Each structure stands twice: as structure tokens, then as C-alpha cells.
Amino acid sequence: MGNDMHVLVTGGAGYIGAHACKALKAAGFIPVAFDNFSTGWRQAVKFGPMFQGDLMDRASIEAAIAMYKPVAIMHFAALSLVGESMTNPAKYWRVNVNGSLNLIEAALDAGIKNFVFSSTCATYGELDGVALNEDTPQTPINAYGGSKRAIEMILRDFEKSHGLNSVIFRYFNVAGADPEGEVGEQHVPETHLIPLMLDAIDGKRPALTVFGSDYKTKDGTCIRDYVHVMDLVDAHILGLKWLLEGKESRVFCLGSGNGFTVREVIEASRIVTNREVPIIEGSRRPGDATSLVSGSVRAIHELGWEPKRSTLQQMIGDAWRWSKQPAFTE
Numbered sequence: 452m453g454n455d456m457h458v459l460v461t462g463g464a465g466y467i468g469a470h471a472c473k474a475l476k477a478a479g480f481i482p483v484a485f486d487n488f489s490t491g492w493r494q495a496v497k498f499g500p501m502f503q504g505d506l507m508d509r510a511s512i513e514a515a516i517a518m519y520k521p522v523a524i525m526h527f528a529a530l531s532l533v534g535e536s537m538t539n540p541a542k543y544w545r546v547n548v549n550g551s552l553n554l555i556e557a558a559l560d561a562g563i564k565n566f567v568f569s570s571t572c573a574t575y576g577e578l579d580g581v582a583l584n585e586d587t588p589q590t591p592i593n594a595y596g597g598s599k600r601a602i603e604m605i606l607r608d609f610e611k612s613h614g615l616n617s618v619i620f621r622y623f624n625v626a627g628a629d630p631e632g633e634v635g636e637q638h639v640p641e642t643h644l645i646p647l648m649l650d651a652i653d654g655k656r657p658a659l660t661v662f663g664s665d666y667k668t669k670d671g672t673c674i675r676d677y678v679h680v681m682d683l684v685d686a687h688i689l690g691l692k693w694l695l696e697g698k699e700s701r702v703f704c705l706g707s708g709n710g711f712t713v714r715e716v717i718e719a720s721r722i723v724t725n726r727e728v729p730i731i732e733g734s735r736r737p738g739d740a741t742s743l744v745s746g747s748v749r750a751i752h753e754l755g756w757e758p759k760r761s762t763l764q765q766m767i768g769d770a771w772r773w774s775k776q777p778a779f780t781e
């Protein structure tokens with residue numbers, strides 16, 4: 452790839468965006484981390500320029516695009532707490548949808564037509580036990596999933612009207628950290644299962660609360676499909692190249708295809724760390740679907756994606772090593 456191909460990475464200071472910046476640099480691109488640092492970290496911007504801006508401030512997006520003239524946008528920036536989206540849906544519709552609209556319009560005005568977007572399996576909703584793929588109907592049950600579904604629809608409409616090309620990735624549960632330890636997951640507040648579990652093992656939290664033991668699953672706890680963050684960002688490089696080669700807009704699910712209950716993840720963490728996980732049995736968390744597991748092989752067949760690291764053992768092991776490093780402070 453060209454020497455000076457900039458890619459604007461919104462949310463490039465966040466968990467997945469920072470890993471994507473690392474992968475972009477390794478693939479010969481220059482990742483420009485566009486971020487308002489609401490949940491991201493300046494110290495996670497290590498692989499290219501940093502641009503402080505906000506999706507809600509269209510002028511800041513235009514300024515970043517004018518400065519770097521990116522060949523494409525990778526759009527990670529979003530609010531993504533399912534629980535908060537249930538109590539404050541307006542915030543999710545405003546930031547995720549209006550913010551994305553600002554970004555898409557600014558990109559099109561500057562002649563940028565290549566767009567890689569972070570969507571989610573939370574757009575599917577409660578589809579008990581069905582293996583999910585790109586053709587599964589989307590009926591989100593929380594405002595977070597609803598807002599992501601709306602952005603997917605905007606991208607499709609803008610393709611018809613303005614020739615925008617997009618690769619939409621619907622992620623399952625992203626986990627793990629850069630095995631080389633340069634970046635990793637650090638959310639405040641943390642809501643994700645694996646980092647919370649590791650904190651409980653390490654005594655940084657009193658215990659892990661298991662959200663519901665009365666689901667209709669083999670052990671009563673929710674089933675999720677966990678995918679390693681480095682595998683996930685590998686797919687983004689393939690998706691970017693797909694667009695730069697002029698191929699058609701496409702949706703891809705990114706999951707490992709394996710579903711694990713919360714109790715199975717607890718057991719895997721016990722084995723990886725050789726420590727007990729202190730747990731409390733709690734009630735269900737509003738907005739949680741019973742089971743979300745990918746049944747798709749499209750990314751493997753069409754993009755040539757090879758998820759190599761998405762075993763529970765590797766994801767938990769990499770997250771565990773990351774948790775032992777000094778935390779980001781700014």
C-alpha cells in the first residue's frame with residue numbers, strides 16, 4: 452500500500468480503535484486517531500497522529516479531513532454501554548446517529564467514499580438460539596443496538612444517493628489485548644465480563660456479579676461469542692483493502708462462531724490465571740439477550756479472514772497480562 456495513505460480512525464484512542472491503529476500502521480497506512488477522549492486515552496495513541504475533535508462538532512471533522520486528506524474512514528467512535536442506552540436513549544440516538552451523520556456528510560463533501568463501520572450483534576436483539584449471520588433480521592432490544600442499526604441504514608441510503616461505499620462489521624463480543632502489550636482494554640466504568648472478572652480475581656474488585664442464572668441455557672447464564680481484538684482488527688485491514696480495490700459494499704459478521712456461557716468464561720479464567728473467581732449471583736441486566744453467537748463464515752470466505760487468536764485461553768491470557776501493566780492515566 453502507498454506510503455502516505457492516511458486513514459481517519461474515529462475513536463482511535465479507544466479500546467478497539469487503538470488496536471486498529473496498530474494494525475493499520477503495520478499494514479503501511481498512517482492512522483489518524485480522531486477522538487474527543489470521553490472514554491479513550493491519549494496514551495493509547497501510539498501509531499500515528501492524534502486529532503482532538505468531536506463527532507458532534509462537524510467543523511472539527513472537516514478540519515481533520517482537510518489536514519490529512521484520508522483515503523478512507525474507520526468509524527469506531529460511539530457510546531456503547533447497553534445499560535446506559537436503556538436509561539438514556541436520547542444520548543445514544545444523538546451522539547451515535549447524529550454524530551455519524553456529521554461524519555458521513557463531511558466525508559462525502561470532501562470526496563471520501565470509503566467507510567468502514569463498527570456495528571454490533573446487539574442490532575439483532577433477542578433471537579434465542581439462532582446462529583446469526585448477515586441475513587438474520589435485525590430487531591434490536593436496546594437503544595445502543597437501535598442506534599447502530601440506524602447508522603447501517605444511513606450508510607445504505609447514502610450509497611444509493613451518493614455512491615458511498617461501506618464495509619459494515621457486526622462484532623460479537625470483543626476481548627483480549629495486543630499480545631505485545633502496547634495497547635489493551637481500559638474502560639471507565641468497565642462493564643465487560645472478562646476485564647471485570649480479572650479485576651475480581653486480582654482483588655481490584657470484591658467479586659464478579661453474574662447477571663442472571665435463570666436464562667434458558669445449559670447452566671442458566673447468557674451465551675456470548677468472544678472474538679480476539681487483534682483478529683477483529685485484522686478483518687478491518689482486509690475490509691479497508693476491499694474498499695480500496697473498488698469492491699461492492701458488504702456486511703460481515705465478526706465472531707468466532709463459538710458460544711460460551713458466563714460460567715464457562717469464569718471456569719476458563721480460573722484455569723488461565725490459576726486463581727479462583729469470587730462471584731455473586733445477581734439478577735438479570737436489562738437489555739441482555741440470552742444468546743448471541745455468530746453462524747457466519749462470510750468474512751472467512753470472502754475477505755480471507757483467518758481468526759487465529761480467538762480461543763478463550765488466548766483472549767483471557769492476553770487480557771490478564773495487559774491488566775498487570777500500569778494503567779493509562781490520561
Ligand SMILES: NC(=O)c1ccc[n+]([C@@H]2O[C@H](COP(=O)([O-])OP(=O)(O)OC[C@H]3O[C@@H](n4cnc5c(N)ncnc54)[C@H](O)[C@@H]3O)[C@@H](O)[C@H]2O)c1
Pocket residue numbers: 461462463464465466467468485486487488489490491492504505506507526527528529530531546550569570571572622623624625626638
Ligand atoms: N467492545 C465491544 O465488545 C464491541 C462490540 C461491538 C461493537 N463495538 C463497537 O466498537 C466501537 C469501539 O468500541 P470500544 O470498545 O473500543 O469503545 P471505547 O469506548 O473504548 O472507544 C470509543 C472511542 O470513541 C471516542 N468517542 C466517543 N464519543 C466520541 C465523539 N462524540 N467524538 C469523538 N470521539 C468519541 C471515545 O473517547 C473512545 O476513545 C464502538 O462503536 C462500539 O459500539 C464494540
Ligand SMILES: O=c1ccn([C@@H]2O[C@H](COP(=O)(O)OP(=O)(O)O[C@H]3O[C@H](CO)[C@H](O)[C@H](O)[C@H]3O)[C@@H](O)[C@H]2O)c(=O)[nH]1
Pocket residue numbers: 531532533571572573622623624642643644645647659660661662663673674675713736739743
Ligand atoms: O459484570 C458482569 C458483566 C457481564 N456479565 C455477562 O457477561 C456477558 C457479556 O457481557 P458484556 O457486558 O461483556 O458484553 P455484552 O454481551 O453486553 O455486549 C454488548 O455490548 C458490547 C458493547 O459494549 C457490544 O456492542 C456487543 O455487541 C453487545 O452485545 C453478558 O451475558 C452479561 O450479562 C456478567 O454476568 N457480569
